[in-house]
Amino acid sequence: MADGPGRRARLVPLRDVDTALRDAWHDLAGRAVEPNPYVEPGPVLAAARHLPAGADAELLVVERGGALELALPVLRSRSYRRVPVPTYRAWGHDDCFLETPLLDSPDPEATWRSALARLATGASGWLSFEQLPGDGPVRTALEGALASRAAPVALACTDRPVVHRRAEPTYLDGRLSSSRRRRLGRWGRRLERELGAPVGLEERSAEDPEAAVARFLALEAAGWKGESGTALAADPARGAAFTETFVEAAARGRAQLWELRGGxxxxxxxxxLVGGDGAFHVKTAFDEAFASTSPGLQLEVAVLEAFHDDPALGWIDSGSVEDPASPSTMLYPDRRRLDTLVVPLRGRVALAPALALRATMRWRDRRSEAEH
Structure with missing residues (x-):
C-alpha cells in the first residue's frame, strides 16, 4: 500500500524474509530513533525458526526510496483478551521484553499512517502492544498519526527499572543503605572463602559465546526455574531460539554474556543484548548453592560498575517489572513507563470495544485489590 511519494507498506511472512530485506532491516536497526534489539532481524528470525507461532508471524514494513522506515513483527489473531476483535499483535514472545518498532523517517507520522492503513485493509480492528514505552519519539509519532482518528487506548501500565548514565558512579546512592553495603562486602568475602578463589566479573561473549550460553542454560535449569519447568532448557524450542539469538548477536559485537565466577x-x-547505546538485560540466573551470599545481587552491582566504565553505553533496560524482591528494583534509580496499548484501526467502531475492555480490566483490578 502506497502512502505519500514513494512510501509503501507491506506485510511479509517472516519465513519469506530474503537477504535484501534482512540487510535493509539491519540498516534500519542501526538508524532507529529508539533502539530495540528484540525486534532486530537476529532475535526475530531465530524465534520465527524455532517457536511455534513463528510460522504465522509477519514483518510489517514501510519502505521509501529503497530503504525501510519502519519494521515491526506482528501476529494476527481472531481475538484479543477474549474480546472477539481480530487483532494484529506486536509479536512479543516469552523472551521478548520490549515491542517498540524500529522507526527512522523524515516524516514519522506519515510512516505510521501508512503502516496503520496497511493493517486496516483486512478485517483486523486493532493493533496491540503489551510493552510499549509511554513516551519517546516512536510513541509521539504514533499519537500524532492518530490525532484526527480514534486515540490509542492504554489498558494498563507498569514501571520498568532502568539506569541512565551519570557523570559520576552514584547509581547506588540512596538505593543501598550503609549496613546493606557492609553485608554485601561480607557476602563477597564469604563467597571467596567457600570457593577458595577470588570472585570477579568476566564478560565471555568474545571467546566462545555458544559455550557461555550453554553454561547459562545449565545454571538456570539447576535452580527453581528448572524445578518448575520454566527454565529455557525445559523447552527445546525456546532454548534453541535463545542460543541462536545470542550467538548471532555476539558475532556482531552486540551481546554481553556476564559471569560472576570464582575459579x-x-x-x-x-x-x-546491546541496541544503540542501550544494554538490554534479558535473562539472569544464579547458583542456589550459594544463595546465602546473594550472588544475584553481587552480580548486578558488579555489572553496574562495568556499565559505568564503558563509555559506549548510555543506559540499561532491566527487562523486568517493578518487584521489591528484584535486585534491579532495589538497585536501579530510574524508571520507564511501559503501556499495554490498543490502537483502533477502524475509528470509533473499533474504539468502543477497546474502551469497554479497559473498563473491565480496571474493575477487575479494583476487585482484586479489595479482596487482598
Missing part, C-alpha cells in the same frame, strides 16, 4: 565455578550469570 571455574560460575555463581551467577546475565545475558545482555
Amino acid at each position: 571455574d565455578t560460575v555463581v551467577a550469570a546475565l545475558c545482555v
Whole structure:
C-alpha cells in the first residue's frame, strides 16, 4: 500500500524474509530513533525458526526510496483478551521484553499512517502492544498519526527499572543503605572463602559465546526455574531460539554474556543484548548453592560498575517489572513507563470495544485489590 511519494507498506511472512530485506532491516536497526534489539532481524528470525507461532508471524514494513522506515513483527489473531476483535499483535514472545518498532523517517507520522492503513485493509480492528514505552519519539509519532482518528487506548501500565548514565558512579546512592553495603562486602568475602578463589566479573561473549550460553542454560535449569519447568532448557524450542539469538548477536559485537565466577565455578550469570547505546538485560540466573551470599545481587552491582566504565553505553533496560524482591528494583534509580496499548484501526467502531475492555480490566483490578 502506497502512502505519500514513494512510501509503501507491506506485510511479509517472516519465513519469506530474503537477504535484501534482512540487510535493509539491519540498516534500519542501526538508524532507529529508539533502539530495540528484540525486534532486530537476529532475535526475530531465530524465534520465527524455532517457536511455534513463528510460522504465522509477519514483518510489517514501510519502505521509501529503497530503504525501510519502519519494521515491526506482528501476529494476527481472531481475538484479543477474549474480546472477539481480530487483532494484529506486536509479536512479543516469552523472551521478548520490549515491542517498540524500529522507526527512522523524515516524516514519522506519515510512516505510521501508512503502516496503520496497511493493517486496516483486512478485517483486523486493532493493533496491540503489551510493552510499549509511554513516551519517546516512536510513541509521539504514533499519537500524532492518530490525532484526527480514534486515540490509542492504554489498558494498563507498569514501571520498568532502568539506569541512565551519570557523570559520576552514584547509581547506588540512596538505593543501598550503609549496613546493606557492609553485608554485601561480607557476602563477597564469604563467597571467596567457600570457593577458595577470588570472585570477579568476566564478560565471555568474545571467546566462545555458544559455550557461555550453554553454561547459562545449565545454571538456570539447576535452580527453581528448572524445578518448575520454566527454565529455557525445559523447552527445546525456546532454548534453541535463545542460543541462536545470542550467538548471532555476539558475532556482531552486540551481546554481553556476564559471569560472576570464582575459579571455574560460575555463581551467577546475565545475558545482555546491546541496541544503540542501550544494554538490554534479558535473562539472569544464579547458583542456589550459594544463595546465602546473594550472588544475584553481587552480580548486578558488579555489572553496574562495568556499565559505568564503558563509555559506549548510555543506559540499561532491566527487562523486568517493578518487584521489591528484584535486585534491579532495589538497585536501579530510574524508571520507564511501559503501556499495554490498543490502537483502533477502524475509528470509533473499533474504539468502543477497546474502551469497554479497559473498563473491565480496571474493575477487575479494583476487585482484586479489595479482596487482598
